[in-house]
Amino acid sequence: MTDPILRTKGLTKSFGALKACNDVSLDLFPGEIHALIGPNGAGKSTLIKQIAGNMAPDSGEVWFDGSDVTHLDTVGRARRGLGRTFQISSLAMEYTVLQNVVLGALGRDGGVMRFFKPVMKDKRLLEEAHAALDRVGLTEQAATRTADLSHGQRRQLEVAVALTLKPKAFLMDEPMAGLGVEGSRNLTGFLDTLRHEAPILLVEHDMDAVFALADRISVLVYGEIIATGTGDEIRANRDVRTAYLGEEDVA
Amino acid sequence: MTREALLNTAIMALLAAVPIIAHFTGNPFTITLATKVAILAMAAVGLNIVLGLGGLVSFGHAVFFGIGGYSMGILAHHAQLFIPIMEAPFLIDGTKSMPIIWLVAVITSALVALVIGALAIRTSGVYFIMITLAFGQMFYYFAISWPAYGGEDGLPIYVRNSFPGLNTLDPIQFFAITYVALGAALFLSARLARSRFGLALGATRQNAERVETVGVDAYRLRLVAFVISGAITGFAGALFADLNRFVAPTMFSWQMSGEFIVFIILGGIGRLFGPVVGAGLFILLEHFLGGVSDYWLIYVGAILLAVVLFARGGLIGALAGREVAHD
Numbered sequence A: 001m002t003d004p005i006l007r008t009k010g011l012t013k014s015f016g017a018l019k020a021c022n023d024v025s026l027d028l029f030p031g032e033i034h035a036l037i038g039p040n041g042a043g044k045s046t047l048i049k050q051i052a053g054n055m056a057p058d059s060g061e062v063w064f065d066g067s068d069v070t071h072l073d074t075v076g077r078a079r080r081g082l083g084r085t086f087q088i089s090s091l092a093m094e095y096t097v098l099q100n101v102v103l104g105a106l107g108r109d110g111g112v113m114r115f116f117k118p119v120m121k122d123k124r125l126l127e128e129a130h131a132a133l134d135r136v137g138l139t140e141q142a143a144t145r146t147a148d149l150s151h152g153q154r155r156q157l158e159v160a161v162a163l164t165l166k167p168k169a170f171l172m173d174e175p176m177a178g179l180g181v182e183g184s185r186n187l188t189g190f191l192d193t194l195r196h197e198a199p200i201l202l203v204e205h206d207m208d209a210v211f212a213l214a215d216r217i218s219v220l221v222y223g224e225i226i227a228t229g230t231g232d233e234i235r236a237n238r239d240v241r242t243a244y245l246g247e248e249d250v251a
Numbered sequence B: 001m002t003r004e005a006l007l008n009t010a011i012m013a014l015l016a017a018v019p020i021i022a023h024f025t026g027n028p029f030t031i032t033l034a035t036k037v038a039i040l041a042m043a044a045v046g047l048n049i050v051l052g053l054g055g056l057v058s059f060g061h062a063v064f065f066g067i068g069g070y071s072m073g074i075l076a077h078h079a080q081l082f083i084p085i086m087e088a089p090f091l092i093d094g095t096k097s098m099p100i101i102w103l104v105a106v107i108t109s110a111l112v113a114l115v116i117g118a119l120a121i122r123t124s125g126v127y128f129i130m131i132t133l134a135f136g137q138m139f140y141y142f143a144i145s146w147p148a149y150g151g152e153d154g155l156p157i158y159v160r161n162s163f164p165g166l167n168t169l170d171p172i173q174f175f176a177i178t179y180v181a182l183g184a185a186l187f188l189s190a191r192l193a194r195s196r197f198g199l200a201l202g203a204t205r206q207n208a209e210r211v212e213t214v215g216v217d218a219y220r221l222r223l224v225a226f227v228i229s230g231a232i233t234g235f236a237g238a239l240f241a242d243l244n245r246f247v248a249p250t251m252f253s254w255q256m257s258g259e260f261i262v263f264i265i266l267g268g269i270g271r272l273f274g275p276v277v278g279a280g281l282f283i284l285l286e287h288f289l290g291g292v293s294d295y296w297l298i299y300v301g302a303i304l305l306a307v308v309l310f311a312r313g314g315l316i317g318a319l320a321g322r323e324v325a326h327d
């Protein structure tokens, strides 16, 4: 097998007495979607934050694209090609949809210390921005103020901004949350094709989406990974059924 | 042309028309008032880059205003006394030339902004306000206790500094200098707001996490903005000193920093011409109400309160409507 693009080694993070993340080791290989599931409060977002660089682990390492990035901040990891979306949309709300994606394209381009030419007339950035909007289906909303978008559209915009970064791996925290049936189905189809551009570590509650998409699934409960395997393996796993799936009647 | 662009053009025309009329009707005092508006507006245009675009409430921009003022004061003081500023290791003479004074003012305030910014921008919110305020007080007390350049009494400069080809002693010609300087500052900050840098800086105001997630360092953006902002305010400080032919520690005072913020709030936070309208209104109120009552600032306070409560976009917002996202 090829080397993983992303790997965590023994990540541990406590909040006081609460071990939100306990010795978590997982990896993400090129071309795959690795889903991370687990009940609310299991520590999924805490794990994502440590991988993205928003939160320092108490111990453990994060390896990305062949090097140890544990001590890099968010900016450094993003520049190396980690494309992240948030569980709760994190966008520039006063800007238009287009401005938000242009910001992404600008981040990818890197030349931010330019003070004179109008950025919204930059052909190359605009092209990339429009292409990303097109792919998530937000072309018509380009001129809309982000604050005026519906919840689902904001989720789409999050994904579009991540696309402009042309990342080496995607890190997505519940991208389907609040999308509705139709929206989830569309996004599921889209992510299915996206994995060939860059692998996705996908935190998701929507079990239909998870089982449809994931090459591998890891189950996180109380900060610990209790099982990793294919959809069928996870469905058949007794620990998982008692700890998690049983409660939601998915199996 | 958008409504706001139209309004801005009208404001710029008015600011030119008043002193020109005053010039022909022989009313130099009005020209001086307009000059003061142009200079203070320019100082606040500088502040508006960090405050309006970057969302950083600097309560210490008087530092740069004062640095600009003292750059002028010190250079001109040495020139008028024919005493070099230093002789070893190399000779530095004073000067009465405005362009050189401006250059020194801009470079010095940019350097000081780099140092203050590097420390202050690590904090945010109220801490940022307090730390910039603290720097302001430091400079203020330093100026008071430094006897070489007048200390508490300030430093008079007897003759206004010179500009090639102009008679700076003629009020309307000096006004023209400040008007062009203000125009240049406005032009630069308008371009900056629409540039790559401006897009990213504006995003840090709304959501710094978003900016860092796309791989852009928010700290660096803010620091560079702070330096540019300090340099513009410093330039204005040098002009202000030349208007008064006098520099005093009050240029460093927190009241001065507060006035710049008031201009911006009155005119409209983050609006290009907000500082111009705000400074204009403030000077008008000071002039007309200051004669009526010593407590004229109470009226300013009341107007400020009304603007904050009822007209969030300031006067520009009230006249031109909500800001349109730039194309």
Ligand SMILES: Nc1ncnc2c1ncn2[C@@H]1O[C@H](COP(=O)(O)OP(=O)(O)O)[C@@H](O)[C@H]1O
Pocket: A015, A018, A020, A038, A039, A040, A041, A042, A043, A044, A045, A046, A047
């Ligand atoms: N910054 C924090 N401080 C203290 N506790 C936190 C913090 N962030 C998360 N937690 C706690 O850690 C646990 C895991 O949270 P989270 O990672 O958000 O779970 P999930 O995303 O799986 O729902 C929860 O009990 C949560 O309350």
Ligand SMILES: [Mg+2]
Pocket: A044, A045, A046, A087
């Ligand atoms: Mg979560």
